[in-house]
Amino acid sequence: MPTSADHPVVTRFAPSPTGYLHIGGGRTALFNWLYARGRGGKFLLRIEDTDRERSTPEATAAILRGLTWLGLDWDGDVVSQFERRDRHAEVAHQMLARGTAYKCFSTQEEIAAFRAEEEAAGRYPVFLSPWRDADPAAHPEAPYVIRMKAPRNGETVIDDKVQGQVVIRNETLDDMIVLRSDDTPTYMLAVVVDDHDMGVTHVIRGDDHLNNAARQQMVYDAMGWEVPVWAHIPLIHGPDGKKLSKRHGATGVEEYQAMGYPAAGMRNYLTRLGWAQGDAEIFTTEEAMRMFDLAGIGRAPARLDFKKLENTCGHHMAMTDDAALLHELVAYMAAAGRPPLTDTQTALMKKALPFLKKSAKTFPELIDKASFLLIDRPIAADAQAAGSLDTVSRGILKSLTPRLQSASWTKDALEAILTQAAAENGLGFGKLAAPLRAAIAGRSVTPSVYDMMLVIGQDETVARLKDASE
């Protein structure tokens, strides 16, 4: 059996535009992208929009947005399967000419009746068309479909890089329809024709297509085309092990974007979900491209684990360089409908990012930790922070302001001043830190007081302490 293993790699992602980009679809796209990009190959995108009833341009746009956010870029133009319908019909007629397909005049009613009858009798309904070997001279003037003339005996072997050799007995497969009575192609024909014409060498897709692969391989054989390398990956399940659905929470890629997970962390997590290479856990996208292979893909469905997702994203927050992180933060804020950062806030954020990013896992968390630099005087203290601003504390803050005013604004100098002030008042530094937090950030939970003071600067710090001490 020929494979395309020796050619330059061409993979594709082929979603049907009937909704948003599902997280499982996102991972399938990621695997295809990683595989191609890691081998200098091409990653193509095709929209399977032959079902005119269910396909919408909005869904296509949503899928493209999701892929773009995930950072998965595709080569060339997006292919519309629907627009290739003439080519599909052409191939169907070539099959007719080659004798590997035939016209079937059975009506849908006849077939439905047959199925109902078989099922009632407790049998497996494999519809065998009476037209398979009919004399063309006996063909009526009536609408017909074109059916593949599938082998009736023997078996079809799918050599799958993930599932191994899968053997399907041909007698369990019926003669699938390749061209409908309205001359539109069915999925089974369209995928094969498109994958062939687009030069796809590796088909990496959900294992819900595993059985289909047998039928599709028959089309390749019927046309004398080279069969691609198959890799059917397991679907993603919800935390309870059931098929991932809406009741598990977020299923759309864009929902994860809205929750503020960084795209690089999302890619890392998704790559590790169902794929592994040794003990590698946290890696950059470049490393993932180098490491990713088909052999490392697991055969069992994986469950989504939000805790691990968060942890992975936390690592990536810390790993990302400040400029790129700021860029992504700004994009997140815009997408989340938050007001954009002012120039001043941007400048402060740049100074704060080096320490903020070390502990944040998501953008909302990052923004929350940055709250001290986003607010303006006078600072409104929340209930708990206000509680630490008692008379004594305010007195201490008041005595502190002149000293801070004349201090050199370095961490060492500030540390010396604050430690000394705490000692003078017979307090541990912890006791002094609370009112400082309240004065500077209006909160009881904040980043390090030194870090905050260094970011907002001397004048602003003194002003906030003065405000709080009055």
Place this chain on the structure above:
RNA sequence: GGCCCGUUCGUCUAUCGGUUAGGACACCAGGUUUUCAACCUGGGAAGAGGGGUUCGACUCCCCUACGGGCUGCCA
């Protein structure tokens, strides 16, 4: 119903006949500390069940159970 796929700590997984079954997340305990985190150290935690094959099975085969997929003029 039939066919196909799957099943290692709670979760993601390593192991490709011989290991005290490893790592990560989560969890628990301790440490560090200026709050929350982060960070450091330690700990508990797994081969679905039953048969084979083999000197030896998580690993190979069979059965059962459970989960998933396909069984459309949907993709």
